[in-house]
Amino acid sequence: MKNSESHQLTSLLLSAIRYGWVCTVCLLLINANTWGVNSAWAIFLNHYLSEKSFAGATHLEYALIGGLSISQALLISPVVAIANDRFGTPITLLLGTLLVSIAMLTSSFADQVWILFLTQGACFGYGMGFLYITASAILPQWFSTRRSLALGIASSGAGFGGLAYNLGAGAGIESFGPKWTYRALAIATLVANGACSLLLKDRNKTVQPNTRAFDVREFGHISVLLVIWWGFVTELGYIVLLYSLPNYATSIGLTAQQGSVVGAMLNLGLAVGRPAVGYMSDRLGRINVATAMTGLCGIFCLAIWVPAKTYAVLIIFALAAGTVTGTFWGCVVPVTAEVVGLRRLPAAFGMICLPLVLPTTFAEPIALQLVATRGYLSSQIFVGCMFLVGAVSMMALRSWKLFDLESKDAHERERHAAYDVERHSQRASKAWLTPKTLLTLTKV
Template sequence: MSPSDAVELDEPFSGRNSGRRELAIGQSNDNPPPDAVAVEDVPPNGGYGWAWGIFLAHYLSDSTFENASNLEYALIGGLSISSSGLSAPLVSVSQRYFGTQITLLIGTGLLFASLFGASYATQIWHLFLTQGVCFGFALGFLYIPATAVLPQWFSTRRSLAMGIASAGSGLGGLAYNLVAGRIVQELGVDWAYRILAFCGLAVNVICSFLLKDRNKAVQPIQNAFGYRELGNVEVILLIAWGFFTELGYIVLLYSLPNYATSIGLTAGQGSVVGAVLNLGLGLGRPVVGYYSDVFGRINMAALMTALSGVVCLAIWVPAKNYGVLLFFALTAGCFSGIFWMTITPVTAEVVGLKRLPSSFTVICLVLTFPSTFAEPIALEMVAASGYLSSQIFVGGMFLLAAASTWVLRSWKINQIEMKAAREREADSPDAGQIAAEHNIWLTPKSLLWLGRV
């Protein structure tokens, strides 16, 4: 059976009544058929539905802490992201017992403590605890609940909603890079941390009280560690996508300001390059989200990840002046920062809303390894053979990530075909044979089929 044949999708349609429906891949899902059967809650398609790179460039150029190595600074940046993954089980427990808003307020308090504490750091291990571990846990307590909540409010426009919401991190990163870079130059790194701490406190307290979940309707599975998810091939493929993407993206995000100074640009120009990368994130994510809903979420995830690798190899490698580097930063921002805005819609597409929190927790935990060691690996490569090896490494990681997503796409196509075949041939004596035929899901046909997935 071809995936273009009518199949039943797992995602509910948007409308006043709950339900699933028969839909061809690529067919518009704005008008459900009259015989759709009401089986599950419908998201209402609306409702309530950071700049370590600057500090890293400052620390690398100004020996702020005695005897601190570049590798240690890189590990701090990695910890600030990987610790968010390590916090995932605690976040799940907090959400289960205290709810989403209290969990977000805990994250807000940790965020303020991490940045304000970092401003008084006098030894490198102080920075490990504040900017590294504490900030990472704050990020986890803020990001994970908010990310899991948003898909509950949308169905047909889920990726667009995630694109618009995640554009905030790009636009916020733009402001953070420009403001933090200027404050560091004018007032010093300590006051930069304090000002950002109070800004984060004010904004996140407001957002914590405004954000609402739909857990009563969706009834998600909130396990502290759903280890059984590691036995599912689709979750392994999602992890592979995230693993390779993080190895590339973290290096790109943290290295650009320092790369700018390495080719003769000023620290101010380096902060602008980092800001333009974040501008690309802010501009590109809503567009990617919109077209993900139109052309398929897994399709766009694979395409954008592949383009990230191509752009790094084709533009970043020869970028030796300010203009070309700005162009690369903007282009790379539009393409490369899509993982954390697409992972939840793609995961929901693959495992469903009920398994989303459990699967997402496992994914976050596994991604702590690449998040921690990506930048240290890159800095060691730069120290050994210059930035070219690091640039090739980043491009290669993105291409491997794209390959993982393309294999995931093949799996999804097979699942859709198998489900449709089971329903069509439920009463056939050859039903067992039909199911056996679809056990082999990685085939040239499913890999090369062009259609909305």
């Protein structure tokens, strides 16, 4: 009887593991058809700037559209939490699918720039939020030891999708114009995201996550605030890289087609780098790897992008930076799960997303203003410094985590039966940033 129960339990566990990889593929495709499609805005942006497609439209307005699509995806996170709680995962994902497809379709009919604000900006952003935020909170429920690897593979979809859609949008605009290119994107996103919405399943009954849409108590935790600051500063760099590289390519004398290839190479780097970063995270520590990769991106920007004046060097930079520039989005879910736990993950992730509305909205306008007044060098230095500041934030988070682990071990040894982890973390938080915790070499 015991052998039968053990065999049944093993079968259920293996089945769950297998379906976890199905969910990984679904999230990969959702990322490809949200973040990947969104990155193709760089190609449309370069076309609109070169052809002056909309009379009176300024560079600042175009830049705001790209930032708006990401910021609205983050701003809507509380609404996404409410939708998941009331309607369930499949309905929420399907709603996001419809919004993304409608945004692409209606963008094809835009004859004034303000219409793109509503379609490519707001509507697409809302759809991406319903899809990405919902799916990202589900995948960690299926894994423990290979969580970072699974999320790294899934987040690589943004790179593969960006590679395909950058090249596809560039060829489509050249052959058929932007209107029919948008319509092709509407069909592709409807089919891919719709299928994934039906296949992706949550494990909420088992994990029982906190489903509160607004849990402002998360802002009272040092660890959450450090993750927010990491995302805030690195988004200022990431958005600029994502949208500005094709335009930078044309500014140094390259063709629009070469610019689209440079953008595609950045996304290829994302596709290759994120699974590798995820694998290293599981082996070397999730916070350790996130810290190192964020700092490395800043070094690449200052050491390679600043002197990049030829097509070959720019391609090298795009590939190298691409492997590490999206570290925040590739690592934020496993890092957050590491510091808050699975039960608090959905609420904490939603609260982390909200403050990122500001940098995602205004990063590209800030960069374009710097370019307009002081040239691209100022923008390049700004981007590099933002990634380095983000790495410092992660070093502080690593220090907090080490101190938290040591404190828990000490209390475990003292065998306090009524030990309250939450109260203890808050009581001891004043002494967590020390040379010892900053310099200790260990897996975190």
